[in-house]
Amino acid sequence: MRPLDFAHEADTAYLPEHLDRINSPLDQIAALPQLTWKVLSGPSGIAVLEIMMGSRSDRDLASRWSPCRPQIEAESRERVAELMRSAGVRVDAESREPAGLVVAAIRELSIEAMFSEDLMKHLPP
16 A cells, blocks of 8 residues: 555544544534644644645656545545535535635644644644
8 A cells, every 4th residue: 555545544534433423514514624633733644745745846756646636635525515515504616615725724734833833832632
């Protein structure tokens, strides 16, 4: 199994496992930012971020990462859309934008946390 596959599978398994413990679909949506933070700031999440960043300047890495990225992003968007539908929220391009913003912000926080010990004091464990 490739390291990227291992990291992606670990991240993919974490969310449903923890979301299933929350009864209300609306509470599941509300918990998504914190759960996503735990995934993206953990070892496998950081590994994926490192691959993403490295692929910007390494052609060999980019050639292996590029085919995987759209599938990973599509799976992530579909998981969020499924949560939204189960909570009775309409799913369209407009309603997906906040979820994408949350993921982008958490990705940035994960990167920033590598450089700022102070930041980690203010974020959930």
